Amino acid sequence: xxxxxxxxxxxxxxxxxxxxxxxxxxxxxxxxxxxxxxxxxxxxxxxxxxxxxxxxxxxxxxxxxxxxxxxxxxxxxxxxxxxxxxxxxxxxxxxxxxxxxxxxxxxxxxxxxxxxxxxxxxxxxxxxxxxxxxxxxxxxxxxxxxxxxxxxxxxxxxxxxxxxxxxxxxxxxxxxxxxxxxxxxxxxxxxxxxxxxxxxxxxxxxxxxxxxxxxxxxxxxxxxxxxxxxxxxxxxxxxxxxxxxxxxxxxxxxxxxxxxxxxxxxxxxxxxxxxxxxxxxxxxxxxxxxxxxxxxxxxxxxxxxxxxxxxxxxxxxxxxxxxxxxxxxxxxxxxxxxxxxxxxxxxxxxxxxxxxxxxxxxxxxxxxxxxxxxxxxxxxxxxxxxxxxxxxxxxxxxxxxxxxxxxxxxxxxxxxxxxxxxxxxxxxxxxxxxxxxxxxxxxxxxxxxxxxxxxxxxxxxxxxxxxxxxxxxxxxxxxxxxxxxxxxxxxxxxxxxxxxxxxxxxxxxxxxxxxxxxxxxxxxxxxxxxxxxxxxxxxxxxxxxxxxxxxxxxxx
Amino acid sequence: xxxxxxxxxxxxxxxxxxxxxxxxxxxxxxxxxxxxxxxxxxxxxxxxxxxxxxxxxxxxxxxxxxxxxxxxxxxxxxxxxxxxxxxxxxxxxxxxxxxxxxxxxxxxxxxxxxxxxxxxxxxxxxxxxxxxxxxxxxxxxxxxxxxxxxxxxxxxxxxxxxxxxxxxxxxxxxxx
Numbered sequence: 001x002x003x004x005x006x007x008x009x010x011x012x013x014x015x016x017x018x019x020x021x022x023x024x025x026x027x028x029x030x031x032x033x034x035x036x037x038x039x040x041x042x043x044x045x046x047x048x049x050x051x052x053x054x055x056x057x058x059x060x061x062x063x064x065x066x067x068x069x070x071x072x073x074x075x076x077x078x079x080x081x082x083x084x085x086x087x088x089x090x091x092x093x094x095x096x097x098x099x100x101x102x103x104x105x106x107x108x109x110x111x112x113x114x115x116x117x118x119x120x121x122x123x124x125x126x127x128x129x130x131x132x133x134x135x136x137x138x139x140x141x142x143x144x145x146x147x148x149x150x151x152x153x154x155x156x157x158x159x160x161x162x163x164x165x166x167x168x169x170x171x172x173x174x175x176x177x178x179x180x181x182x183x184x185x186x187x188x189x190x191x192x193x194x195x196x197x198x199x200x201x202x203x204x205x206x207x208x209x210x211x212x213x214x215x216x217x218x219x220x221x222x223x224x225x226x227x228x229x230x231x232x233x234x235x236x237x238x239x240x241x242x243x244x245x246x247x248x249x250x251x252x253x254x255x256x257x258x259x260x261x262x263x264x265x266x267x268x269x270x271x272x273x274x275x276x277x278x279x280x281x282x283x284x285x286x287x288x289x290x291x292x293x294x295x296x297x298x299x300x301x302x303x304x305x306x307x308x309x310x311x312x313x314x315x316x317x318x319x320x321x322x323x324x325x326x327x328x329x330x331x332x333x334x335x336x337x338x339x340x341x342x343x344x345x346x347x348x349x350x351x352x353x354x355x356x357x358x359x360x361x362x363x364x365x366x367x368x369x370x371x372x373x374x375x376x377x378x379x380x381x382x383x384x385x386x387x388x389x390x391x392x393x394x395x396x397x398x399x400x401x402x403x404x405x406x407x408x409x410x411x412x413x414x415x416x417x418x419x420x421x422x423x424x425x426x427x428x429x430x431x432x433x434x435x436x437x438x439x440x441x442x443x444x445x446x447x448x449x450x451x452x453x454x455x456x457x458x459x460x461x462x463x464x465x466x467x468x469x470x471x472x473x474x475x476x477x478x479x480x481x482x483x484x485x486x487x488x489x490x491x492x493x494x495x496x497x498x499x500x501x502x503x504x505x506x507x508x509x510x511x512x513x514x515x516x517x518x519x520x521x522x523x524x525x526x527x528x529x530x531x532x533x534x535x536x537x538x539x540x541x542x543x544x545x546x547x548x549x550x551x552x553x554x555x556x
Numbered sequence: 557x558x559x560x561x562x563x564x565x566x567x568x569x570x571x572x573x574x575x576x577x578x579x580x581x582x583x584x585x586x587x588x589x590x591x592x593x594x595x596x597x598x599x600x601x602x603x604x605x606x607x608x609x610x611x612x613x614x615x616x617x618x619x620x621x622x623x624x625x626x627x628x629x630x631x632x633x634x635x636x637x638x639x640x641x642x643x644x645x646x647x648x649x650x651x652x653x654x655x656x657x658x659x660x661x662x663x664x665x666x667x668x669x670x671x672x673x674x675x676x677x678x679x680x681x682x683x684x685x686x687x688x689x690x691x692x693x694x695x696x697x698x699x700x701x702x703x704x705x706x707x708x709x710x711x712x713x714x715x716x717x718x719x720x721x722x723x724x725x726x727x728x729x730x731x732x
Contacts, residue, residue, distance in 0.1 A: 015628075015714055018667025019626070021665055022668050023666075025660060025665075026658065026660075034609070037605065041606045041610045042609075072598065074595050074598050074599065075595065076592070366587050369587055369588075370590065373591055376598070380597070391608070398615070480620050483618060484615075488615065492611070495607055495611065499608075505593075505597050505600075512590060516587065516590065519583075
């Protein structure tokens, strides 16, 4: 079936964008964007790629404007695409969708004022599916700017939102705190800490509200009230360790070391690399000491000291491992990026020296941005490694073609001239014969001569047609031959330079990014090592002190 | 020390009330600066890649001889394509076995470039053979043929596989 010419360009567009989608649906963002760019270049696109990308993505509902760029972590290009969409769009829902996505992008990158400008462009008909998202984002921007006054009424309205209710409840408490409305803040955090959780995210935000409120009350010296909130935090949630630690300190402050022992006893048995656990290991014998149970205190100090020694050794090995470059090698392992949750997989790596103590660091936005960039650079390096060889091969191909045709072209051109001359000769003869026929036709009684002339004209016409066909075929072949090697020199040289420059830039950026990641990891570990060293010193002192007290008790 | 610990904890807890943003400080600045440079580099590399693709196409597959064969699945047919073979004038020019990810991409509307090559002007025959499952334990094999004329310009042939479609073979071939 042949597509009609009216539908031709639409079919081509569909196929062309379908090729981009083929990669995008597989999560191959580089290939998807490469396909988009290739289409733009292939069709002599003179508009900026952002405009074309916007156009492409506006015709498919599966991806929103800027998605490809965002997924490939090209936030600035995504922002340009979205800004183009904002400028071009006259449709309220589409315009507002783009403004929301632009605001969210800026907010996530910490560009709060840009986020505010983008969210302020939302007006008119806001699509239902993003209405709460827009409201929550607006409130979050105000909070980030520490503008509690406009944030508070927005968050109050969001309390009943299905998706954002729990977040709004917590953030409203924080907004009250920012506005020095302490009583309202405590009441609100109390409410947020009692919300019915519909999912894990709600439960985590509820825990966080209780932990914050408990910590605030402890700071104010309201120990008993603090304990109530700290004890509300689930024992298996992400804030559990910090809550147990704080609960222990609140009990100690309230003069109940026996209760502190319960919290710290639980915590001291947990992951020995966790900050709170390490502190609890030291705090637990301290609480026993306060109860004059010096034998238990000595036993727990000794246990803490042993644990710290093991951890100090791990930390030292980890720091050495990073300094030897093994951390970056571990990050480049292929299995890490096999699925979309590769950051989580990275954090779940087996206990290799490279990743001890780094789970918190790996979870931080800064580190993840740096890490993703490092991995993207490694991917680009791998892709570009073949390109110089490809370009050199094309260059060779062009040179070979040029040499081949150089030898043939004089002969071909000579033949072409002959053909051209013959065509002109035949055409001239044909024209002359036509004129002769016209003259003869004007004279009476020349029927026989006319018939003869017509026959000759027919034969000559066929010869002209044949010569013209040969001429045309020859022209096409001659042009194709020339096209196969002419005008490539400059683009090939430019591509070669650009590729070499890009490879050098990749190497440079990878080195810088790698060093920065190593420094971040190393600094983190060194800070933990210093802290643990202080704990070990205190444990040693506590152990000696406990033993001293036991001896004195025995003597007494 | 105890008070300091609590103040730090509180500061950390209150630092990011809702959605996290990038941290401040020199490491954060360095990462942001590098992030900008990496994004610029990506733009540059994507431009080079596109230019290289176009150059490659002009050089290796000039429009006078180029033929491109693409494949898509008919929308909403819900079948699994497992493999496809493409022949031009009886010669096998492309065959592909689909991974789950590729199949999903096709099912959602993606279009795969199966073959780009060169052929002489004149009449040719494209032959397509597709295998897959319409339902569990219900395999299908469909073949399709299409005679096309290669003229002076590039020729594109779009294959659409649809076992449930009206065409007898379940394979439609459009020419552009």
